[in-house]
Amino acid sequence: MTTFLDFEKPIAELQGKIDELRSAAQGGDVDIAAEIAPLQAKSDKLLLDTYAKLTPWQKTQVARHPERPHFKHYVAGLIEDFMPLGGDRAFADDNAIIGGLGRFRGRRVMVIGHEKGDDTASRLKHNFGMGKPEGYRKAIRLMKLADRFGIPVVTLVDTSGAFPGVQAEERGQAEAIARSTEACLALGVPLVASILGEGGSGGAVALAAGNQVLMMEHAVYSVISPEGCASILWRTADKAADAAEAMKVTAQHLKELGVIDRIVAEPLGGAHRAPGQAVQALGDAIEKALSAMDGMSPEALRQSRRAKFLAMGRV
Known part of the structure; x- marks a missing residue:
């Protein structure tokens, strides 16, 4: 059963009535x-109207939904023969x-x-997606490995930000x-970054400085959380x-500002309502982005990435 957010209360009440009717009639004639039928039609219209005019704060709540698909769901749905590589070789x-x-759809990828x-x-095991220095150093190691063998x-990206604890600072988080x-930025192979839910602070940018930056329709991306x-x-x-x-944390604002390159449409009511559909939609967008960079030289990839980020904020 879907967990409803605060602003979805009217939808939850309608859906509750529908579920009660179904439960009462179960096993009967x-x-x-x-x-x-009319209740479901009313619920669907209300969902459509609600999600057509979400505020930035409501989008933030959707981006944080506990049932929203995460890294492991996208890997399971899009990546064949995934082989995890662990450790930063230091800590x-x-x-x-x-x-x-x-x-990924016939391509080798990192x-x-x-x-x-x-x-x-x-x-708790994954520390709520908040990376520590050894996590970012592992990412560096894997990016260099991919670069060495010409693998895209x-x-x-899905984090509220890098871990802010004392131990992380002692080990050189910044x-x-x-x-x-x-x-x-130094990679000589294509880098396609996707903001799945939250893209918070430098903890997100550290993995998102790509040739193409994709963003799910109801994701958010910002230098700090709204609460912070x-x-x-x-x-x-x-x-x-x-x-x-x-x-201006929403995908729509960031596309206008040139911070991201493409918005990936989500199923009606958010990715958590149809995770499989959301996963495949992102897969299609990633495939298109990678295909557009086929044949580009390492130097051309670096130059296009550099030009992209230097252009941000220019009037």
């Missing part, structure tokens, strides 16, 4: 199709950032991304993020909705 293996080799987890145990890199961003921004500007996280509006 009563035909309730005539009663359910430890970070479960928040996962990477490895596989085949896939790297954040895994948030989808229940309490897995969220696909990154799947330096690791900067080096990972540098590694993205509100706490700085207004001294209260209660202003998060205002911060989200001002920060």
Whole structure:
């Protein structure tokens, strides 16, 4: 059963009535199709109308939905023969950032991304997708490996931000993020980055400085979370909705600003309502982006990436 968000309360109430009718008629001879049909039509229209005019804060809530597909779901749906490669060869293996080799629709690829987890145990194991220095150093190692063998890199970004703990700072979090961003920009192979849900702060940019940046329709991408921004500007996280509006965190805003290259449409009501459909839609977009870079030389790939990021913010 879908978990409804706060702004979906009217939809939840209608769906609850539909479920009650179905439950009451289960195993009986009563035909309730005539009663359910108008209620279902009303629910579908309400869902369509609601998602057609989501505010930036509501999109943030959708991007954080606990049932939204994560890294492991996209890998399972798109990557064949995935072989995880762990460790940074210096300190430890970070479960928040996962990477490895596989085949994507006939192509060899290196896939790297954040895994948030989808229940309490897995969220703790993956540290809620918040990477530590060893995670970003692992990503650098895998990107260099891909570059050496001429393998395109696909990154799947979904994090509220890099881990802010003392231990991470002691091990050089800022330096690791900067080096990972540098590694993205220096690649002589295609890099296609996709923002799946949250793209928070440098923890996201460290894997998203690609030739093509794709973004799911209801994902968000920003330098800081709306709550963090509100706490700085207004001294209260209660202003998060205002911060989200001002920060232009949505895919639609970022496409207009030239920060991302393509918006990937999600199923009606968000990716969590039809995960398989969302996974395949992103796969189609990644395939198109990779195909567009076939035959480009390493230097041309670096130059196009450089030009893309230098153009941001120019008036």
